[in-house]
Amino acid sequence: MPDQARAIPMRPEFPLGSDPASVRKRIEMMEKLLERSFHVPGTKMPVGLDSIIGLVPVAGDIIAAVMGLYCVWEARNLGMSKWHLVRMAGNIGFDTLVGAVPVAGDLFDFLFQSNTRNLRIIRKHLDKHHPHTGIIEG
Helix, strand or coil: CCHHHHCCCCCCCCCCCCCHHHHHHHHHHHHHHHHCCEECCCCCCEECHHHHHCCCCCHHHHHHHHHHHHHHHHHHHCCCCHHHHHHHHHHHHHHHHHHCCCCHHHHHHHHHCHHHHHHHHHHHHHHHHCHHHCCCCC
8 A cells, every 4th residue: 555545634624725715714723722712611701722821920921922923924924914913913912911910911811812803803804805715604
C-alpha cells in the first residue's frame, strides 16, 4: 500500500488554506476558544480561555494578548486597512492593560471581550469584500 493511502486525513474542522473562507473559520474558532469556550455553571454567561488564563498574573495576560494578536495577523493577511488593524490591536492592548490590574482586571476581561469585538470588525470586512465566505447560522 502506498504511503499516501496510509496518510491520516486532515481534520476538516480546521481549514489550513489562505483563502478568505478558511481565514474566517480559523478566526471564528480562535474567538470561540478565547471568549466562549464554556458557560459558568448556573448562568448563561460564556467564559473563554482569555478570562481564565488572565487570572495568572502578568504571564496569563501576555499569553492571551499574543493569542488575540493572531487574529490581527490573519486580518492583515486578508488585506484589511491599517485603520482596522490599529483598532483591533488597540482593543487587545486595552484589554491587556486593564486586565493586568489584579481582581478588577479579571472582571474586565470577562466583560470586555476584545476578541469578539475584533471578530465583528473582521466579519464586516469579509461580508463586504468576500461575501461568499458568509456562513448562514441557524
